[in-house]
Amino acid sequence: MQAPSDDAPRFETLFGRPPQVRVQAPGRVNLMGEHTDYNGGFVLPMAIPQQTEVLLAPREDRRVRAFSANLGARGNVDEYELGQEKRGRGWLDYIQGVTHVLRAQGLDVGGFDLWLHSHVPLGSGLSSSAALEVALLRGLREAFRLKLDDVSVALLGQKVECDFVGAPVGVMDQMASSLAGTGAALFLDTRSLQYERVPLPTGVEPIVINSGVTHSHAGGDYKVRRAECERAAAQLGVASLRDLPDAELPRALALPEPLGRRVRHVLTENARVLETVRALRSGDLAALGPLLYASHASQRDDYEVSVPEIDLLVDLARTEPGVLGARLTGGGFGGSVVMLARAGKGAEAAARIVARYSERSAHRATVLVPESQTKH
Incomplete structure (x- = not known):
């Protein structure tokens, strides 16, 4: 499994304080069951070693400041106000989508500073977006003591893509990122959400x-x-x-x-x-x-x-x-x-x-x- 990165010092340099929360979520590969999830069918994904890492520190105000290490020298700290999320800001839409969906579910959070670093290749068919959503939701769950189980995290991640980003995905990717491991496949009925880990x-x-x-x-x-x-x-x-x-x-x-x-x-x-x-x-x-x-x-x-x-x-x-x-x-x-x-x-x-x-x-x-x- 991928070891944590050394991003904490860079977080502190950028935001002027150390991160309070550090979490990861994996990408996934699907062994079998493609395009069946949005048809209520069966899927069989498993996690891959590559992870998306989130470092986070709550703020006293309603401001979100976010930085993606994947953008390198091109990256800037992007900001928005909670409750003022607007589509069309590229990768930041996934961050905005998470806070938008949480508020819609009655799970309002405070502002926060965020450092994101994904080792899941973008556009590779390995759910880099789901890994981002699940990692951020895990981080906010810890930072703001949200009462969310792992299935709820997955369902919220799916809502981010469908309701905010505009990608009508099924639930497989987020369920895999939230629940799967690398040594076993996650046998999931996407209709009932019943699941079982099947070892290879x-x-x-x-x-x-x-x-x-x-x-x-x-x-x-x-x-x-x-x-x-x-x-x-x-x-x-x-x-x-x-x-x-x-x-x-x-x-x-x-x-x-x-x-x-x-x-x-x-x-x-x-x-x-x-x-x-x-x-x-x-x-x-x-x-x-x-x-x-x-x-x-x-x-x-x-x-x-x-x-x-x-x-x-x-x-x-x-x-x-x-x-x-x-x-x-x-x-x-x-x-x-x-x-x-x-x-x-x-x-x-x-x-x-x-x-x-x-x-x-x-x-x-x-x-x-x-x-x-x-x-x-």
């Missing part, structure tokens, strides 16, 4: 490779996919695609293009989550690879959220005997690939994949997991 078998290890192609959930394509699912559900007479029985798939495939294929992805992806959980519990390594590759094919062909660079990484994974399977993870249109490899084989396989990728792509890929390959 000792014979496998995850690989996460960032393709270098960035994406944004607030962008148009993600919103289009969600709207397509809502339209399909309405035409099929169900509240959400979670309510559609598998036997109704032929009726769904008769919908106007591309709605039938969107439905097929969601139904088959939910089934793949359940099968992956079964394989993890039983240690059935042979079943995991085909499930990962089938998920990627479904995202590429039925949901149409992959891009050539992601497809290339998945194809390169197939050439590695130690890799069981690979798939696009995250919202798509760029981002990262998750793979499962035989234990002890991940680091070398990932290094070879990245090297071959650089020969065939204009983008630079980065190995994020195994952590020994991570370069901050």
Whole structure:
């Protein structure tokens, strides 16, 4: 796990006093269950070692002063008054969104000075925004003694993105950042919010490779996919695609293009989550690879959220005997690939994949997991 940074002295230099609260929250990788969360389905994320760190000190007034270490020399201390949050200020919208949502829930906080430092690559499909929201909510919970459990933190983080930032995300990212660990997958029913931690078998290890192609959930394509699912559900007479029985798939495939294929992805992806959980519990390594590759094919062909660079990484994974399977993870249109490899084989396989990728792509890929390959 990522060690805390040495940002406290810099916080004190910038704000003239030491931080009173220091917390972290991880990014996440999703082993299975893409675009199922906003359809009420099943997901299977786990935390990654990379974290977003928040240092915070309460103020006596209603002012928020915030600094992002990720902006480097370009960064300034941005300020706003609590109750005067206004959209359109870039990364600060996530900070404004948190205080706006807390106040809307009757959980008003005082002003504070904030230092933010994220080690989760932005636009990588690994939930850098959820890690920021959860970390800040954890920090404010501690600083102002808010009565919030970890599920409530996740739900508030989701509201920040949906209600303030304008990204209609499901709840998976924030639940994973708030509840998941790195040694087990979080099997989550996004409808009931029931969850269970499912340990990875000792014979496998995850690989996460960032393709270098960035994406944004607030962008148009993600919103289009969600709207397509809502339209399909309405035409099929169900509240959400979670309510559609598998036997109704032929009726769904008769919908106007591309709605039938969107439905097929969601139904088959939910089934793949359940099968992956079964394989993890039983240690059935042979079943995991085909499930990962089938998920990627479904995202590429039925949901149409992959891009050539992601497809290339998945194809390169197939050439590695130690890799069981690979798939696009995250919202798509760029981002990262998750793979499962035989234990002890991940680091070398990932290094070879990245090297071959650089020969065939204009983008630079980065190995994020195994952590020994991570370069901050």
